[in-house]
Amino acid sequence: MTLFNLKSKLRQQGVVGGLAAAAMMTAAYPAFADIPVEKMTLEVAPPSDSKRVYVTDPGHFQMTSQVFTIDGNNNKILGMSDAGKLPHVLLGDKGNFMAIANTWYDRIARGNRDDYIEVFDTQTHDVTADIDIPEGRFLTAVFTHMATLSTDDKHMMFQQFSPVPAVGLVDLEQNQFVKMMDTPDCYHLFPAPEQNVYMHCRDGSMLRINYDDEGNSTQTHSKVFHPEDSYLVNEPYYSDVTNRLVWPDYEGRIYQAKLTADGAEFMEPIEVFTEEEKADRWRPGGWQLVTVHNDTNELYLLADQRGEFTHKTPSRYVFVIDADTGERLRKMELNHEIDSIAVTQDDKPYLFALSANEQTLYTFDAKTGKKIGETAGLGRYPHILTLPQDSE
């Protein structure tokens, strides 16, 4: 139906929708030649692949957030999704769906609080489920691992801090909240097979939580795996596929563990920087400052020469090492002040590098270090990258 048919149809109906419809009808304008009206449609994004990347802009503790769907192959924006204050963006089913945990108020930044999970189809960007949860999300500058899907995508979990520490369990098959599971003084959520999820505790141990569909759980602490004065950054790398946890401290020491249904297996810590580099003040720094290419076992660490306790200031370099041996493979100069990095999991990997201050995503060839694209204008302070881990 064209605009030109519209007016007569409205007249036939004998009732028209007020001024809005009136203004709309003016488009049926006989002083113009009756050429075909261009077809108007709604886009659908192509299916997710291993180079799909989502950039989240929560601003700086702002009430609204925006999630940009970007095709990393060509740095094209495919669409956007809305979120509330300090959201968690999770990808499941090889990137075919996205779950966002939201917090929203009914009087802008006051009034009644509403926490809820929205599930999106990553092609249509339509909401496929809206799940109410208790108003307990732990609101921090976004730590991506403070909410997680289970390894089988059947459950989603989020952390509560106050009034008591707990983990909220959500059933994504039934689309309903299950239970708040009480926990001790532990943080982050790393899923392991067979309905296990791990947390990292203040004392330096890992806590394994085995839960059933009703939210009953048994909890077991591992040994303490790092000393008290080795401060582990807020954004470790964790693969839901390999269940490998890779965790730098403020000085560039990397702790690693394999998290299984049976328990945590810790590797010997490795050092990214030589003694000489440490003397030259090389340290990690940024937000998501570590990423791993699983198949080749290459570890990428965002770093720069810097003072102590500047662990969140962006960096301009990436050190690439063998994650098993610590062997230095290469060093990349990014030529931008980068807050977050993430590498794709295919066999021709790209390294995505996000600058919050420049509101720009840069794409590099992960092997050659060559810059191959960028996407600018990503909101106010974008600093979160989310990639489909289980693609390819």
Next chain:
Amino acid sequence: MTLFNLKSKLRQQGVVGGLAAAAMMTAAYPAFADIPVEKMTLEVAPPSDSKRVYVTDPGHFQMTSQVFTIDGNNNKILGMSDAGKLPHVLLGDKGNFMAIANTWYDRIARGNRDDYIEVFDTQTHDVTADIDIPEGRFLTAVFTHMATLSTDDKHMMFQQFSPVPAVGLVDLEQNQFVKMMDTPDCYHLFPAPEQNVYMHCRDGSMLRINYDDEGNSTQTHSKVFHPEDSYLVNEPYYSDVTNRLVWPDYEGRIYQAKLTADGAEFMEPIEVFTEEEKADRWRPGGWQLVTVHNDTNELYLLADQRGEFTHKTPSRYVFVIDADTGERLRKMELNHEIDSIAVTQDDKPYLFALSANEQTLYTFDAKTGKKIGETAGLGRYPHILTLPQDSE
């Protein structure tokens, strides 16, 4: 009570509020000398005066807006108030209260819509009333005169466009919505004494609406006062005190009317620009591009040399004329790209000039044109100035 007493008090009570309270308690830290804890308080803004100015940043059609309370005497930010999508900010009682008309959704930019009025005390910035209204606000880039207080501050009115044109009447004494009053194809709201409000209609006439407390109204059209091809800008100047309406068209012709309980009295239109200036392409341009100092009858028009149909692009100059005679008094060069201007109503008036792109409010001495202050960082795209009209 100091932080140091807090811990013992909590212990006495035998119950403490989880991790949040625990972290809070760590402030009670005996390794530090027990010096007095600094007193922590809540600010209250000084009483409004004639140099108080409110800057509204609705972004560019964004979901959240911010209203900055600024002391124009010294360009100091006194506080902020939150608002939703495309809010109307109204000042009453000599600037002692502020009413904001809001639109908000429960799923960020989707879901259930809620329209409501919040009334604020302009000293404490506390909400003193929250009034529900029908979800009918006409959402446009903010036209300040599409909502209004009555001249006696007893009522507030807002415009609806769809599904039928109407004006919503709100009783600010009872704090409740009264009625949607049907109207013809007219726009803007200019209050006049004795429960009258005027609108401007498509045909070029003014509509006087006389309403009672129940929202019953009688409506009377004035004569047509401007030709069809004289396009009146979206932001005229109107004084709730003098009831004088001052309305430029795209080319710098000024229409004026006095709006009384008896009807609209129109003045002869005046031209701001000489024929020579018109040939040199001087035209008005900006958002709030006209303001009047009531006591001296000085009219300020934001203008620049420009092409046709660039009526919303900012300007760098202000032409000052006698609003009765059209006599040119002076011309100010602002040296910034200004979107909106407003003059204070005291006898040493300041001209506020707002740049949306620079997110900065500039303050000028209205008489000498000297720049005397600025306030930067006013959000994303601030372009609305609101001053207490009835101060001094």
Next chain:
Amino acid sequence: MTKKLGFDAAIEKLSRRTANKTGRRGFVGKLGGFLVGATLLPLLPVDRRGRLKEAHAADASNLDAARAGWQPQDQDPQACDYWRHCSIDGNVCDCCGGTLTSCPPGTSLSPSSWVASCYNPGDGQTYLIAYRDCCGKQTCGQCACLNTEGELPVYRPEFSNDIVWCFGAENDDMTYHCTISPVVGKAS
């Protein structure tokens, strides 16, 4: 959530809602023939002034050029001075995951529009553009443009780009994301 994008569905929805809410007060009954049809025609600025302008590209970041007046190009649809955008106020959907004629994924194409006549320097013709807003998401933010060629004040709403033109969008979400610029007619 269903995706009915046809005019039929949207207009039927709008009409039903109007019928339910306004009762006897239909639009035609209210405004008579004033707004509808031929009386509007002489007001549309189709004088092709675009060709006569001496000025430069209009881009929000280039105020000098914008102030000089509208001078369109036909090469880059994502630039603010692309000819179809002569009266756009907002974000070009082509930069947001949509195209010049399609809305980004997950948004809702409003059936209502404002219009402008835009001169295409490529073929020397003037076309009628019916700007349609894509709704139901926060402002896209990419490719923000404020063009006002032939734009009229709000009391001529069908030519006003300051209005959130989401009337009749899905769920009645009156929230602006971006704008598409389809051609719906040609100056004869």
Next chain:
Amino acid sequence: MTKKLGFDAAIEKLSRRTANKTGRRGFVGKLGGFLVGATLLPLLPVDRRGRLKEAHAADASNLDAARAGWQPQDQDPQACDYWRHCSIDGNVCDCCGGTLTSCPPGTSLSPSSWVASCYNPGDGQTYLIAYRDCCGKQTCGQCACLNTEGELPVYRPEFSNDIVWCFGAENDDMTYHCTISPVVGKAS
């Protein structure tokens, strides 16, 4: 809306809420003495390293300087490198209608805080700052600073500035507006 700003009111509220919601599971019962009191003490970084830094002012707009490390000044409380702001992440309330120790009008002073020890170059002393968030309004936006001197990861929450420290604020509004930097102790 009442303005109870005393600790008593806020803590009583928090305690009542906890009592209502958590039942048997009081904080002390849950975490034992682990978090409370003396066991935390050795962890607080009060080594006055601030004085030893070779680096420059930390300002979000000056990343080179920020990366070099913390070097505080005691002249301009609205600048990010003012000594009290050594571990602030957010907006300085002094720029938002408040002061260094008072919240802007209409906000709510949270009774909870994170802490840091900051070196004052004016008197050569190191002070304990208990950063307190003012809550219940959108982010102020003015004077945005991200300082991390002595800042610890989230598993040491009492030293973490990434948390929205609005626990116990009025109406339980967990929404961040700005931060004040009161002195609550002095390194002895």
